[in-house]
Structure formats: structure tokens, C-alpha cells
Amino acid sequence: MHRDAVLQALVLVAVVAGMVWLVGNVQSNLERQNINSGFGFLSERAGFGINQTLIDYTEDDSFGRVVVIGLLNTLLVSILGILFATLLGFSLGVARLSRNWLISKIAMVYIEIFRNVPLLLQIMFWYFGVLRNLPSPRQALSVGDAMFISNRGIVVPWLEAGAGAMWYGLGLLALAAGFIWLRRRALNAKLTSGQPTQVWRPLLVLALALFGAAAVMAGVPFALDVPQLKGFNFRGGVTVIPEFVALLLALSLYTAAFIAEIVRSGINSVNKGQREASAALGLPESLALRLVVIPQALRVIIPPLTSQYLNLTKNSSLAVAIAYPDIVSVLAGTTLSQVGQAVEIIFVTMMIYLSLSLFTSWAMNRYNQRMAFVGNAT
Amino acid sequence: MQMFRKLCVGFMVLAAANLLAMPAVQAAGETLEIVTKRGHLKCGVSQGLPGFSTPDNRGNWTGIDVDFCKAIAAAIFNDPSKVKFTPLSAKERFTAIQSGEVDIIARNTTWSMHRDTALGIDFPVVNYYDGQGFMVRADLGVTSALELDGATLCTNQGTTTELNAADYFRANGMQYEIVAFEKADESIAAYNSGRCDAYTTDHSALYAQKLKLSQPKAHIVLPEIISKEPLGPLVRQGDSSWNDLVRWTHYATVAAEELGVTSKNIDKMKASSNPSVRRLLGLDGSFGSNLGLSKQWAVNILRAVGNYGEIFERNVGVKTPLGIQRGVNALWTKGGLQYAPPIR
Numbered sequence: 001m002h003r004d005a006v007l008q009a010l011v012l013v014a015v016v017a018g019m020v021w022l023v024g025n026v027q028s029n030l031e032r033q034n035i036n037s038g039f040g041f042l043s044e045r046a047g048f049g050i051n052q053t054l055i056d057y058t059e060d061d062s063f064g065r066v067v068v069i070g071l072l073n074t075l076l077v078s079i080l081g082i083l084f085a086t087l088l089g090f091s092l093g094v095a096r097l098s099r100n101w102l103i104s105k106i107a108m109v110y111i112e113i114f115r116n117v118p119l120l121l122q123i124m125f126w127y128f129g130v131l132r133n134l135p136s137p138r139q140a141l142s143v144g145d146a147m148f149i150s151n152r153g154i155v156v157p158w159l160e161a162g163a164g165a166m167w168y169g170l171g172l173l174a175l176a177a178g179f180i181w182l183r184r185r186a187l188n189a190k191l192t193s194g195q196p197t198q199v200w201r202p203l204l205v206l207a208l209a210l211f212g213a214a215a216v217m218a219g220v221p222f223a224l225d226v227p228q229l230k231g232f233n234f235r236g237g238v239t240v241i242p243e244f245v246a247l248l249l250a251l252s253l254y255t256a257a258f259i260a261e262i263v264r265s266g267i268n269s270v271n272k273g274q275r276e277a278s279a280a281l282g283l284p285e286s287l288a289l290r291l292v293v294i295p296q297a298l299r300v301i302i303p304p305l306t307s308q309y310l311n312l313t314k315n316s317s318l319a320v321a322i323a324y325p326d327i328v329s330v331l332a333g334t335t336l337s338q339v340g341q342a343v344e345i346i347f348v349t350m351m352i353y354l355s356l357s358l359f360t361s362w363a364m365n366r367y368n369q370r371m372a373f374v375g376n377a378t
Numbered sequence: 379m380q381m382f383r384k385l386c387v388g389f390m391v392l393a394a395a396n397l398l399a400m401p402a403v404q405a406a407g408e409t410l411e412i413v414t415k416r417g418h419l420k421c422g423v424s425q426g427l428p429g430f431s432t433p434d435n436r437g438n439w440t441g442i443d444v445d446f447c448k449a450i451a452a453a454i455f456n457d458p459s460k461v462k463f464t465p466l467s468a469k470e471r472f473t474a475i476q477s478g479e480v481d482i483i484a485r486n487t488t489w490s491m492h493r494d495t496a497l498g499i500d501f502p503v504v505n506y507y508d509g510q511g512f513m514v515r516a517d518l519g520v521t522s523a524l525e526l527d528g529a530t531l532c533t534n535q536g537t538t539t540e541l542n543a544a545d546y547f548r549a550n551g552m553q554y555e556i557v558a559f560e561k562a563d564e565s566i567a568a569y570n571s572g573r574c575d576a577y578t579t580d581h582s583a584l585y586a587q588k589l590k591l592s593q594p595k596a597h598i599v600l601p602e603i604i605s606k607e608p609l610g611p612l613v614r615q616g617d618s619s620w621n622d623l624v625r626w627t628h629y630a631t632v633a634a635e636e637l638g639v640t641s642k643n644i645d646k647m648k649a650s651s652n653p654s655v656r657r658l659l660g661l662d663g664s665f666g667s668n669l670g671l672s673k674q675w676a677v678n679i680l681r682a683v684g685n686y687g688e689i690f691e692r693n694v695g696v697k698t699p700l701g702i703q704r705g706v707n708a709l710w711t712k713g714g715l716q717y718a719p720p721i722r
């Protein structure tokens with residue numbers, strides 16, 4: 001015990017000393033070669049355009065802001081990708097075990113195809129395959145003259161929020177909280193007394209009350225910004241670029257295949273008796289799955305699921321092949337070649353991925369602990 | 379045991395990082411020595427740009443930039459095939475030369491002040507004077523770049539192209555959207571499938587990339603040239619003899635064109651009494667040995683790749699699919715910018 005601690009301290013000292021020496025060495029080498037070093041470039045003017053920015057950006061902004069924009073773009077595609085892959089993956093995993101032969105086979109074929117075709121190919125397929133078949137903006141497919149689909153992406157109307165919109169935001173938050181509370185109440189009632197409880201009607205009343213209150217507080221501070229064709233392209237509204245759609249689609253469909261297999265083996269790991277017992281208690285099949293089987297299966301599912309989430313996030317860096325401006329593309333790509341400081345920029349990129357991965361692992365571990373505890377207690 | 383394994387991993391990471399941290403720093407003369415000892419030149423080129431550097435259907439690299447490296451190999455080894463080509467994307471190139479992965483890069487790279495002064499590299503010479511332009515579909519009805527307000531542009535990331543486009547649209551009060559790909563093949567494919575209204579890059583590359591379109595004739599190159607793109611080879615800073623060797627390899631081909639020496643008439647020219655020709659061909663003076671090469675250095679270059687005019691016409695000239703006029707790349711005596719300082 002004691003010896004272990006000493007040894008660990010020694011290793012720590014060695015690692016820190018190694019790092020210090022390394023940084024010094026890098027710096028003197030770069031200086032000797034006349035290569036700029038340090039992080040001063042982060043405050044310099046970037047000077048290049050980016051085709052998807054979740055926060056305001058112009059060429060006059062700094063490389064530092066470019067880092068934030070790239071990070072947000074990575075987060076956007078990763079979080080939505082994780083969401084879709086999870087929904088689809090769970091459905092496929094359950095379908096794979098369905099007693100219906102056709103459903104089970106369809107799920108199997110899907111899994112085998114999407115798991116075995118390299119992801120980069122799938123990204124290219126969705127990007128170029130879909131792009132080639134879309135019309136130009138002038139011949140765009142229009143949905144009610146408000147939403148347009150063309151090879152420039154999907155343009156949708158957007159709500160321009162004015163002052164006072166915050167009240168509506170608060171109303172939405174309160175509504176979400178109300179929804180969660182009502183559902184929990186209904187579930188508890190069902191499990192204890194077997195009585196069904198209203199959820200939707202009280203929710204509707206709550207919604208009306210909240211938005212009525214917001215309207216009284218703030219009036220209607222929204223204006224609809226409808227896209228219009230002007231010259232080469234649509235102006236106004238919000239554009240979902242084809243690069244984003246292709247990347248999101250490819251990442252979700254690919255990862256869903258792996259998640260499906262994880263879910264299948266997770267469900268298989270739950271003792272068959274659990275299912276039979278639920279049936280004996282009179283729980284219908286779907287409820288038995290949701291309330292009895294899956295919560296137990298989650299203990300087996302979560303650790304490999306976490307690594308799929310990490311994979312999806314890291315795979316999102318394939319974005320660079322189709323010009324989606326994720327962190328690798330704008331930082332380790334454009335910024336690196338405009339600034340030329342490979343060591344610093346690769347370091348920052350690695351640190352960002354490391355933080356994302358550590359955060360995801362931490363969050364999933366917390367969730368896993370909770371699930372494991374619940375599982376053991378019952 | 380667990381502990382031991384962790385220690386090992388730690389040291390491996392340190393070792394790898396250390397490699398990264400100690401790129402070859404070369405003093406004067408070292409590069410030539412290393413190349414000679416190794417027996418071949420390591421040359422970074424593009425991943426495939428017709429006319430500049432592209433593998434032909436038998437897998438042999440061809441193009442103006444490829445010929446540049448072959449000329450250096452000919453000068454050193456009297457054998458233009460002693461080159462190993464490394465294809466590099468725009469964003470990989472500077473790291474590849476800084477880390478010593480290649481001895482020289484000849485990859486349609488623009489000489490700019492930032493690159494010259496902040497990246498630890500040097501541009502010895504310009505082998506092609508270029509400028510940025512735009513290509514659009516002919517049926518778009520656009521005849522000038524000034525009509526591109528609101529257009530979407532496809533291009534390569536990590537290039538001067540990205541920056542020039544931003545400057546040009548801003549200077550003219552126009553809006554634009556840019557879609558920047560890592561590889562040239564993907565950016566032209568995206569343009570081909572309608573993702574962008576215009577494709578923008580160096581003028582020479584527009585002609586080269588146009589050949590990759592499904593219907594090259596349906597596209598036009600707009601007349602505006604919006605930037606200066608002096609393209610040239612680049613080397614690591616610090617070895618000025620190597621810098622000299624690269625620079626004079628180019629000048630030898632330009633001087634030869636000026637003096638009328640070609641790959642065909644070179645043997646006849648050896649009988650010339652013109653002192654300039656005699657100095658170029660190593661018959662008088664010790665120009666080769668001052669570069670650390672043989673007397674025959676320029677003869678070897680010219681036999682291997684010809685003079686500048688021959689190199690130009692063979693790779694990008696009017697008789698090639700690219701069909702580019704000499705323009706500003708004509709000799710200074712013909713109103714162009716190609717000019718070699720005197721060999722004396």
C-alpha cells in the first residue's frame with residue numbers, strides 16, 4: 001500500500017519532468033528553425049470564411065473564435081448523432097429479437113450492411129449520392145413556399161426572437177418540468193394502484209396557462225423570417241447544409257448498427273425468468289420490455305454503449321472529407337495551414353477531443369452507477 | 379505488472395513525442411550531403427493536379443513540378459529517376475517540410491510573406507507566375523466575377539485561395555459562402571454535382587481541374603484574376619547552399635531557353651563559341667563545383683527535362699489538354715517575367 005503510493009508519486013514526478021523537458025525542447029527547436037511558436041495566433045484575424053457557424057462569425061474574427069465555432073459544430077453533429085443512433089439502435093436491437101421472422105431479418109440485414117461498409121464510404125455515398133440528385137436553388141423543391149430543398153441544403157423559416165422572448169423560454173422550461181412530473185406521477189399510480197392517470201389533458205392546460213402568462217408579460221416578440229430566392233441562393237431563414245445532413249446521416253446509421261448488437265446482447269443477458277415473471281404478473285410484452293428487461297439489460301449495455309458514443313464523436317472528424325467545418329477541419333486543417341504551427345494546433349485539437357471523451361465517459365459512468373444501484377436493489 | 383505496463387506506455391508516448399519534437403535542423407551543405415548519401419531525392423508534390431504533378435496511367439509522375447524535382451535529381455545524380463515523390467494535401471505540405479519528411483516541395487505553392495518568414499521555410503525561386511480565378515457553368519449567364527454576389531464557392535482548404543476569396547468579396551461589397559474541401563478531387567466533384575456556383579483556385583489549376591469535369595465544355599473561366607500567386611518550390615530554412623542549388627536549377631533552364639539551348643541541340647551547342655553558352659554547359663568556369671555538383675550539372679538537367687520553354691510546353695502549353703499560353707511566364711525578352719540572373 002505504502003510502497004505503491006511512493007512508486008506512483010515517483011512516476012508522476014517523472015512524467016511531469018518529461019513534459020517540462022519536452023516543451024522546452026520543442027520550443028528551442030522551433031526557435032532554431034525559425035518557426036513561430038506559442039499561442040499568440042489565437043487572437044489574430046482568421047481571414048477565411050466558414051460555411052456553418054452556430055454563433056456570429058466574420059472573416060474579421062480571430063482564430064480563437066474559429067476554435068469555438070469548430071467545437072460547436074463537432075458538438076452539434078455528435079450530440080444529434082448520438083441521439084439518433086441510440087433511438088435507431090435500440091429499435092433495431094429489439095427488432096432483431098422480435099419473434100416476427102420478417103422484422104428480425106430486416107434488422108439483421110440492416111446491421112450487417114451498415115456495420116461492414118467503411119464509414120468514410122458511407123459519408124461519401126450520402127454526400128455525393130444525395131447531392132447529385134437534388135435540384136439547383138432555382139428549381140428547388142418547395143414545401144408550402146416556406147421550406148426549400150436544393151443542392152445548397154434545406155432552408156427553413158426561422159423565428160426571429162425580439163426582446164421578451166426569454167419569458168417564452170422560461171415557459172417552455174416550466175412546461176418540460178411539468179411534463180416530467182406528470183409522467184412520473186402517472187407511472188407511480190399505475191404501479192401502486194393500477195389506476196390510469198391523466199397526463200395529456202393537464203399538460204395542455206398547463207401549456208395554455210404558461211404561454212398565456214408569457215404573452216401577457218411580453219406580447220408576441222417573434223417575427224417569422226421566411227427564406228426567399230435572391231440571385232444565386234436563398235436569403236433569410238436558416239440553412240441546413242448538405243455536408244451536415246450527409247455526415248449526421250452516415251454517423252447515425254453506422255453507429256446504430258453497432259448499438260443494435262449491443263442492445264441485443266444486453267437483452268439476451270437478462271435472465272429469461274424475468275420476462276416470464278412479468279408475463280405472469282400480467283404486464284403486456286412492451287411494458288415488460290420497458291419496465292423490467294431493459295433496465296436490467298442497461299447494466300450490460302452502458303459500458304460498450306459509452307465506447308460507441310466516443311467512437312461517434314471521434315468519427316465525426318471524417319467531416320473534413322466533405323467540407324463540414326468541424327473542429328478538425330477548421331483547426332487542424334485550415335488554421336493549421338494558414339498559421340503553420342503544427343505542434344500547438346495538434347496539441348489543442350488533441351486536448352479538445354480528450355476533454356470531450358473524458359466528459360462523455362464521466363457522464364455515462366454516473367448513469368451506469370445509478371442503473372447498477374437500482375438494478376441491485378430490486 | 380499493471381504498473382509496469384503503464385510505465386512502458388508512458389515512455390512510449392514520450393519517445394514518440396520526442397521524435398515529433400526533434401525535426402532535422404540542417405546547417406549549410408547538409409541537405410545535399412544527406413540526399414547524396416541516401417541516393418535519391420525526397421520530393422513533395424500535389425495529390426494530382428494535371429500539368430503540375432499527377433500520376434499518368436502507368437503510375438509515373440508527370441508535370442511542371444515533377445520535372446522540377448527530376449531536374450534536381452539530374453543535377454545531383456545525372457539520373458532524373460532518382461526521386462521519391464510524396465503526394466501532399468495543401469494542409470499537410472508545410473508540416474512535411476518542417477519535419478524533414480521531404481527535402482523539397484514542388485507543389486503549386488504560393489510564395490507569401492507569412493509562409494516565407496514564419497514557417498521556417500524558404501522559397502528559392504518562382505517556377506510559375508499565376509493568379510486566382512473563377513470557373514462557372516456557362517449556362518449560369520455570368521460573364522464577370524463581379525456578378526458573383528451571393529454565390530457559393532467550392533475550393534481547397536488551407537490555401538491562399540480561401541483567403542483571397544474572402545478579401546475579394548469583401549473589397550467588392552459582395553456576399554459569398556465557401557465550401558472548402560481537403561482534397562482537390564472532392565472539391566471539383568462537389569462543384570461538378572452542383573454544390574457550388576463557382577469553383578475558385580489558381581488560374582492554371584482551373585484549366586487542370588476543368589479536365590476532371592463530366593462536361594468540360596459546359597464551363598467557362600471568368601476573365602478576372604484576383605490575386606498574385608507566384609508558385610515555386612520550397613525548402614527548409616537554414617541550408618543556404620541547398621537553397622542555391624534549387625534556385626540555380628530553375629535558372630539553368632531559363633538561361634538555356636534564352637540562349638537557345640534545348641534538350642535536342644545540346645550536343646551541337648557544346649561546340650558553340652558563345653561564352654554564355656560555354657559557361658552554362660560547364661565548358662568554362664567552375665559553376666558546378668561551387669554548387670557542390672559536377673561541371674556537367676546544367677547539361678544533365680537539360681538532357682533530362684529540357685529548357686524552361688520545353689518544360690512549359692510539354693506539361694501545360696497550348697498543345698496539351700490544358701492549353702495554357704505562355705503569358706506572364708514568357709521570357710523577359712518576350713514581355714514575360716521569367717528572367718535568370720547571369721551565369722558568370
Ligand SMILES: N[C@@H](CCC(=O)N[C@@H](CS)C(=O)NCC(=O)O)C(=O)O
Nearest residue numbers: 424425426468487488537538562583
Ligand atoms: N497556390 C495556392 C493553392 C494551392 C492548392 O493546393 N491548390 C489546390 C487546388 S487546385 C491543389 O492543388 N490541390 C491538389 C491536391 O490537393 O493535391 C496555395 O499555395 O495555397
